[in-house]
Amino acid sequence: MGVTVSDAVLEKTGTEGEPTLQAEGARTAGEVVSTDEAFELLSNRRRRYTLHHLKQSGPRVQLGDLSEHIAAWENGTTVEEISANERKRVYTSLQSHHLPKMAERGIIEYDSRAGVIELTDQGDELDVYLEVVAGRDIPWSQYYLGLSAVNATIVAAVAVGVWPLSLLSDIAWAAFIVTTVLVSAIAHVYRDSSMQLGTNEKPPELRDT
Known part of the structure; x- marks a missing residue:
């Protein structure tokens, strides 16, 4: 359940002396975000974009700068070309x-008075990979299933001496079989690294746009 700024409490002082606001009931340092909570948080695109921007440009950003980048990503344009209304809608929603x-x-620390967001250690350690599958693509799980079926067929054919495999x-x-698996694994690792939040300038779901 979300909370408003009026529900926040003054908890500690930031590194530069300004007060840092955290939501009442926020996790203390060392508490772990459960899988269900992580999925809930990242089910929303703006929260995914927020985490991506903090990992890519942070760990400490201004709310205005964050709002501009998210508005640009959502509208398929640049920060310089977004309208005031586009920026305001994102700003209000985030705030x-x-x-x-x-x-x-416990993913971020948020100072609502100064408009400053800072990624916590817990948020920084949250590695998020998005598997974005286009209409004509297949998930990696299905790819490996198909590759295993092809390699198993080759092994069976070679075993009984089918020409010309013999x-x-x-x-x-x-x-050959080891090479196909190795090349596939390398491609998978590369793909995963490019689909991790905070790896590239754009969020993973906009990587090919």
Whole structure:
């Protein structure tokens, strides 16, 4: 449940001396965000974009700067070209709902008076990967299932001496199968790294736009 600024309490002083507001009932240092809470938080696009921007540009950002970047991403444009209304809608939504909710879960520290958001250690340690599958693409799980089926068929065919597979040695086919798995794994690791929040300038779901 989200909280408003009036529900916040003064908890500690930031590194530069300004007061830092956290939502009442926020987690203390060391408490772990559960899987369900992480999914709930990141089910909203603006909260995903917030975490991405903090990981990519932070860990400490101004609310105005964050609002401009999120508005630009949502409208498929640049920070320089967003309208005042587009920026204001995002600013108000973040200020009144999303940032207090993230602060309550211990992902960020939010000073509503100064308009400053800071990523906590807990938020920084939250590694998030998004598997974005386009209409003609397939998930990695299905890809590996298909690759396993193809390699199993090759092994069976080689075992019974099917021509022309029998022209190559067992060692050659073993090397081929290992290579297909290795290349696929390397491609998967690269893809995962590019789909992690905070890795690139744009959020992962906008990577190809």
